[in-house]
Amino acid sequence: MKILKSLALVIFSLTATFSFAQKSDLGAWYMYFGNNKISKKLNLHNEIQYRNFDGIGDLEQLLVRAGIGYDLTENNNNILLGYGFILSRPYINSEKTENIEHRIFQQYITKQKFGRFNIQHRYRLEERFLEEDFRMRFRYFLGLNIPITNxxxxxxxxxxxxxxEIFLHFDSPVFDRNRVYGALGYVINKNMRIEAGYMNQIQENKNRGQIQIGFYNNIPFTKN
Structure with a gap:
């Protein structure tokens, strides 16, 4: 219970930060990630991200992803084919605009464990169908979870x-962006956890901070 109160305090503090950051470059991302087993080898990936320029209300991007994955080994070495729908509302010359992107992606995730260190590598290839353009991008993600109280x-x-996570274009300019993230998380039960943290993104030689709150759901759709 004390741990839940501590995490709630972190989330409350971040929410308070949103209130004072409405006119700054500090954004907020609210994220849901589902990775649900549908058989011993197959999994359904489902994801929604609601991204704001400020705390809440000024939508920057709505991102929805879904995909089917297959474990090459037991609960590891997952290959996945997915689709993403992205609605973006950026500001151009102080005017709010809107564009839609359809995205197909392929990825490979492998996990390693060294003592308390739970490491994940993700390699993702994206085919991006923009309204007036087509681009391909490669992403490499290196993640780490370290339990504290167990x-x-x-x-x-x-x-x-x-x-x-680093993003690379297949054409010029090659470098797209880089993201660095740190958070405090809590394992609710064997299938659910929650995180609250901060991510800094470097894009076009500019740094921008994002407060992030994420919920992870791994409830299996099968009894096997």
């Missing part, structure tokens, strides 16, 4: 989460 990522465990 030796394993067990229910009622407080943990630290961090990642770095």
């Amino acid at each position: 030796k394993e990522m067990l229910p009622k465990t407080l943990y630290v989460s961090a990642y770095n």
